[in-house]
Amino acid sequence: MENVKRSKISMSTHEAIWGYVFLSPWILGMIFFVGGPIIASLILSFCEWDLIQPPKFIGLDNFIKMFTTDKRFWTSLYNTFYYTVLSVPLGIIGSILVALLMNQKWKTVRLLRTIYYLPSVTAGVASAIIWMWLLNPDFGLVNYALSLFGIKGPLWLADEVWSKPALIIMGLWGVGGNMIIYLAGLQGIPQQLYEAAEIDGAGLWGKFRHITIPMLTPVIFFNLIMSIVWSFQIFTQVYVMTGGQGGPSDSTLVLVLYIYQHAFKFHNMGYASALAWVLFIIILIFTLIQFKFAGGWVHYEGELKK
């Protein structure tokens, strides 16, 4: 009896130890490579630091400057919101639609799924360059397609009005990544729910509206949070397509690009850190708001989350 008990305890301890051993690369990596810099950047956000001379503590000056005199900060904030507000809903609707299509029992569906997923495993730089060609005002496929309908396409990336929509359209190319998650969600919906609904006389729309969507809400919720976080952090495409400038006329200057400029072009590390923390807080607030309202519309296993 005693023997059994002892081995039970040691068994769980044993498991715990191995658990931590397997976790240790991430925990250590987090502490040394992420935790340290996070704390450092928080301290630096209250400093002026050009990397050459030692950091100088300046209190809240960075934040005051940001919110009062720095016009480019507001421009970058506006651009980031513009991108997020349009790209997130479009992305979610787009990926659900594609997931529904890819959930059909066609012969070629596997091939199609691969094709739709492909853009999300393509390197960001490569796809940005492809899109520069697609959006080329004179020879690009996008404007060619528009011309078939008699529409004269805009200058896209060369025009300050169309540069942000161009980025959003480009972002939609990546719907395949989220599609996979929705696809998994769709396939996780128990078939008997649909059968029951059919017996009750529900049509296609009824089934979609009252079964598919509610059952997908946890996945939608997850994707909503992730998409907002990601779109606030858009950088690679803009950096590649505008040569790090955010042009024309700052129309694609997003917040992370602005942080990059201050850190690595102007060498204002303190100010860049302050900007990064403001971005973090914005994302945090948005995420908290979503969790707050999630209870109203996200269904877990058919029950409302309290």
Add this chain to the structure above:
Amino acid sequence: MKRLMVLFLGLALIFGLLVSCVQQKAKADLRFMYWGDVSEIKIIKEMVDKFEKDTGLKVSAERAPSGPPYMEKVLTQFAGGSAPDVLFVEVNNFKEFAQKGVLEDLNPYLEKETTIKKSQFYKEIIDRFTIDDKLYVLPRDIAPICVVYYNKKMFDEAGLKYPTDDWTWNDLLKIGKKLVKKDEKGMVTRFGYVDDWPIWEAFVLSNGGKIVDNVKKPRRCVLNMKESIEGVQFRADLIHKYGITPSPSQMTAMGGMGTADMFMSERVAMFFSGIWKVPMFRQIKNFEWDVVMFPKSPKDIRGFPSGGSGYAIVKSSKNKEAAWKLVTYLAGKEGQIKLAQTGLAQPAMIDIAKSKYFLDDKPPKHKDIVLKAVPYITFMPLMPEWEQINVGMIAPAFDKIWSGKEKAAPVIKKLVPEINENYFE
């Protein structure tokens, strides 16, 4: 447990290797940071080898890609307390270091030096690298941005005479218009003139305009003076009024093709840049080309912006005498001769720039224009924030002018007070 031991031993081994690598690096007597293309790397290697052989000292020469990546690497080393001993810098990024007091004044070294005299260098570049009577950089090259490369074949076909140094903006217009070619749909297939990047400074300076009141001690931006605005507007007119220069959107239509590529693939007749494009253009097989000085304005004024670079010693270096010695190898006569022979840069030593090493019989024929241009150069404002003003304020505002949405005057008149308010008052 055994497996864990193996794991730890393995980790210890890797760690040990890393440490020994770092130590190996630390064994070098001098550390030197630079950027450059293939031919420059070769020269630097040769000079460093020679230095090592002559002195018995070991040099660790580290290269980084030019521009922001270079600055990033150097500044990170400063921040980490492991700054190199010798730095390669240019006329614009050197001020970041010099004005923060991390560079050594080279005047005392130069006074004691027997192989190099200050008077051997162009006084313009010495002056640029001097702040408050302290010389922070021993110049390697000077690079007046005054070189208009032109395609001789296109001139011949159009029956045009080659331009000469006394040409003006009006001639540029006249010639440029004749060299533009369009297809049947009216799309431009060949442009008359293009600059390497929007080099609006050349138009401002050669129109008698200024960017700031005093380049070495800028107190306010004066881009809103009449002459400056006219210069900027003229560059915009080349695009939108006369159609001889591609607009930003026409440039994107080139599909990421750079302006130099346009010149090489015969899609533009004249290309404006510095002398450093020569090695690249020597690869051209399809046509003959030559260079001419950037045109004067109709006001008969000449003016060019300029680049240039050289070597500096970091104050924290523990081996400054040796560092100076290395600098004399790199920027000394032999280093400059080697550089001259690549055709890549105009040596900062006057005699070598005038010598057959630089003015050889390889194309372009009129390479000596860069020598004649030196007295007309103006450097960019000497202030650490200039990059920020240029990237953050001027470039986004000027985009509106280049795209043809707005005229130069209203944009600049709105922009300049903002610059002055944010950076000068």
